[in-house]
Amino acid sequence: MSAGKSPAPPPLTDDCFALPPGVDWTPVEEALERLRARLRPVVGSETLPLSQADGRILARDHAAPRANPPGPNAAVDGYGFAFASLPAGDAVLPLVPGRAAAGAPFGGRVPPGQAIRILTGALLPEGVDTVVLEEDTRTGNGEVAFRPPKPGANTRKAGEDIAAGAVALRAGTRLRPTDLALAAATGLAAVEVHRPLRVAVLSTGSELSEPGATADPGRTYDANRPMLLGLLARWGFETVDLGAATDDRAEIRARFEKAAAGADALLTSGGASAGDEDHVSALLKEAGALADWRIALKPGRPLALGMWGGMPVFGLPGNPVAALVCALIFARPALLRLAGAPWAEARGFTVPAGFAKSKKPGRREYLRARLDAEGRAEVYPSEGSGRIAGLSWAEGLVELADGAREIARGDPVRFLPFAGFDLG
Ligand code: AMP
Ligand code: MG
DSSP states (O other): OOTTOOOOOOOOOSOTTOOOTTOOOEEHHHHHHHHHHHOOOOOOEEEEEGGGTTTOBBSSOEEOSSOBSSSOEESSSEEEEOGGGOOSSSEEEEEEEEEEBTTBOOOSBOOTTOEEEEOTTOBOOBTOOEEEEGGGEEEETTEEEEOOOOTTTTEEOTTSSBOTTSEEEOTTOBOOHHHHHHHHHTTOOEEEEEOOOEEEEEEEOTTEEOTTSOOOTTOEEOOHHHHHHHHHHHTTOEEEEEEEEOSOHHHHHHHHHHHHHHOSEEEEESOOSSSTTOHHHHHHHHTTOEEEOOEEEESOOOOEEEEETTEEEEEEOSSHHHHHHHIIIIIHHHHHHHTTOOOOOOOOEEEEBSSOEEEOSSSEEEEEEEEOTTSOEEEOSOOOTTOHHHHHHOSEEEEEOSSOEEEOTTOEEEEEEGGGGTOO
């Protein structure tokens, strides 16, 4: 540059987040739809006893080997008889000797016009189809007196919960303790589940250091790695901690290679934009597999989605707030799909806004939010993408659709609780 001809500063724009002219940004919904259409489970399966299966994803449908309940039984403690053998009006029936209890069935037959003592869970003896509740009876002289209940009262039918051979648990279900109860009740002692997805995590940025390792204000403590590793563990994945790499293409490439050798997918943070030091997007571009990075999302620019040697790479933005939003909205459903689960829609509900905001058109926005005592969504006072205190303050996100919107206090907004992302 010759003396006296300094470049003029660029003209100011109305909105520093305005989209560059002529560039089409991919709407969030479209980017998600692409992931949904293209991703498939990549993990094999193994058979595990129920005691080791909690949190795992079922690799196939599992049918009930046995019905639940396996036979008709009593739902209460009382007296059993054949309804059709009752006289009109109040009944006084002779009691047969013995009783039927759970685990100790009555072996004989109860004759018509007679009753038997029966306890909760006992198989109905032959000749019994109805049970009267103990509290509704009087006994004495070897007889039981009662006002007849409805036919079949206080009994459970065989298979009323689930029939033998019916699908008890579907492929793709992430097993919860309640699912283990159903598996056990139908006689499934072991289940075929997917091997856990292994996800590597890499931070990039020459400014990064380990938390507390230096007092140098030129260094940024790596906040993304513990956050992302924690999220992945909560989502049921195995994690591979690849540490932090400086902004050096060869170093980042070597970590990519390491990830591809030992993991099914890679989450990186930082370096995903198009600048000189943005080596994550550059490497994916070099591999010819940078799928998407201009996604109309705030915060979340830039997000680099691509493939590296067959391994999906989620190049999250470096800003921790944007990294979290991209991890929840994009990485979570995609990784769950790779792990064998069905596509997971973000779960939320509509609440009144506890704030006012004028939203510009062109991209979807996620605000750090939580519900106040009246159930209104409050948002964090600063939308700054580096405001990590706001992440820790938040209990969810408010999602604002792509269009422009004037939001007044009390207007309906969509709240996505962190709990819906398994981030309680
Ligand atoms: P980048 O996406 O690499 O341009 O980074 C954007 C901003 O996020 C910069 O201020 C980085 O210093 C910051 N940043 C990047 N990675 C991390 C990280 N792991 N922890 C905290 N801040 C980060
Ligand atoms: Mg960087």
